[in-house]
Amino acid sequence: MQIDIKTQAVTQLRQTFSHVARYLGNDKPASRYQEATYGLQAETNFHYRPLWQPELELYDKRRTQLVMKDWYVLRDPRQFYYGTYTITRARQQESMEKNIDFVERRGLLRNLAPAAVEALVLALVPLRHLEWGANTHNCHVTAYGWGTALTQATMFHTMDRLGLAQHLSRLGLLLDGNTGESLAQAKALWLNHPAWQGLRRVTEKMLVTQDCMEVFFAQNLVLDGLLYPLLQNHIEPHCAAEHGPAISLLMDFLPQWFDETSRWVDAVTKACVAESAANHDLVAGWLAQWGALVNDALEPYAGMVLGEKGPQAVKAVEAILEARVGKLGITLDRAVA
Amino acid sequence: MSSDTVFIAFQANDDTRPIIEAIEADNPEARVAHFPAMIKVDAPGRLVVRRESIEERLGRAYDLRELQINLVSLSGNIDESEDEFVLCWN
Numbered sequence: 419m420q421i422d423i424k425t426q427a428v429t430q431l432r433q434t435f436s437h438v439a440r441y442l443g444n445d446k447p448a449s450r451y452q453e454a455t456y457g458l459q460a461e462t463n464f465h466y467r468p469l470w471q472p473e474l475e476l477y478d479k480r481r482t483q484l485v486m487k488d489w490y491v492l493r494d495p496r497q498f499y500y501g502t503y504t505i506t507r508a509r510q511q512e513s514m515e516k517n518i519d520f521v522e523r524r525g526l527l528r529n530l531a532p533a534a535v536e537a538l539v540l541a542l543v544p545l546r547h548l549e550w551g552a553n554t555h556n557c558h559v560t561a562y563g564w565g566t567a568l569t570q571a572t573m574f575h576t577m578d579r580l581g582l583a584q585h586l587s588r589l590g591l592l593l594d595g596n597t598g599e600s601l602a603q604a605k606a607l608w609l610n611h612p613a614w615q616g617l618r619r620v621t622e623k624m625l626v627t628q629d630c631m632e633v634f635f636a637q638n639l640v641l642d643g644l645l646y647p648l649l650q651n652h653i654e655p656h657c658a659a660e661h662g663p664a665i666s667l668l669m670d671f672l673p674q675w676f677d678e679t680s681r682w683v684d685a686v687t688k689a690c691v692a693e694s695a696a697n698h699d700l701v702a703g704w705l706a707q708w709g710a711l712v713n714d715a716l717e718p719y720a721g722m723v724l725g726e727k728g729p730q731a732v733k734a735v736e737a738i739l740e741a742r743v744g745k746l747g748i749t750l751d752r753a754v755a
Numbered sequence: 756m757s758s759d760t761v762f763i764a765f766q767a768n769d770d771t772r773p774i775i776e777a778i779e780a781d782n783p784e785a786r787v788a789h790f791p792a793m794i795k796v797d798a799p800g801r802l803v804v805r806r807e808s809i810e811e812r813l814g815r816a817y818d819l820r821e822l823q824i825n826l827v828s829l830s831g832n833i834d835e836s837e838d839e840f841v842l843c844w845n
Contacts, residue, residue: 427791450769495814681814 489565616715761831
């Protein structure tokens with residue numbers, strides 16, 4: 419008897435879920451990011467409105483003045499879903515651990531003169547409270563924003579901010595030899611030192627801002643867009659020049675994280691302002707309003723750390739943010755402040 | 756298919772999807788054939804893989820040497836730079 423071996427190719431009937439296919443416009447293979455994003459926002463079958471806000475649904479697009487036809491256009495160019503996000507951050511954490519280990523074993527911060535330790539605690543450690551604020555603000559966006567594209571990215575962002583706060587805490591612990599003294603000191607500085615009160619005011623004002631997209635832009639575009647370039651281009655080089663390069667090693671994550679995250683913030687901003695002139699004017703208005711607040715807050719902080727070079731540094735980072743939002747299609751002149 | 760055809764074949768998975776999309780966008784004459792677990796792209800004369808097109812779809816920096824991870828086979832002479840990976844017959 420003769421046996422013929424035949425191969426049979428089985429073609430799959432569908433390439434992806436139909437709700438994803440509807441978004442893509444045709445049934446082509448979708449990436450994991452697309453499958454973990456599109457159509458996941460709960461929209462129907464809510465019988466009751468929330469007791470705490472009965473005029474709105476549990477998930478409601480009206481929790482911001484910003485109007486989008488389709489909230490799923492606010493995609494994350496990094497395409498983070500749970501898997502890719504955790505893998506990326508785990509890798510970065512590993513390299514950070516190496517840096518911290520290096521500094522710890524050689525006692526590079528522990529052996530600094532008391533005056534230097536004090537200066538570094540004053541300049542950097544209170545930022546952990548600001549990062550905690552950023553964590554909470556992005557929680558607010560995640561809770562009250564609409565659409566998985568945006569809210570999953572803001573959720574990841576909350577974890578990022580906790581991570582940054584922890585890096586700053588560990589920097590403090592390296593300075594005080596693990597006693598935790600620097601953390602208590604930093605909290606007192608955050609609450610009482612005049613140079614920190616501006617940033618504290620901005621952070622706390624955001625805590626009582628209702629509009630979730632206003633919070634998004636105020637924190638992630640305006641405050642970060644001014645503070646991070648200041649830290650990266652002025653504060654860190656200054657601290658390194660004064661107190662040795664160990665501090666640069668511990669702040670290595672900062673430019674990397676900021677560059678990566680900015681691409682996401684930029685993409686969201688661009689999509690929001692491109693949607694309509696009304697959105698543009700709204701975002702430009704928030705930008706002008708929060709920009710002025712943050713500017714007032716940064717001046718005393720930059721002045722305290724950088725001395726007379728402070729005002730110049732604040733001007734330089736303002737120019738950076740202005741150029742950045744210009745590229746995103748925002749003209750600040752049209753703003754109704 | 757004429758004798759000057761070049762091809763490149765990748766494993767069919769989540770990693771190669773943006774690469775194939777980039778190749779399709781950059782090479783309008785290319786024909787994409789789906790096999791079980793493999794995707795083969797044929798192009799008459801010349802086929803270019805551009806780093807920027809892949810990065811656009813991937814949302815992160817990409818090194819063209821990463822192509823090798825999922826590469827099954829290819830034909831043609833290779834001209835490789837940091838920005839482009841070109842297949843053609845010299």
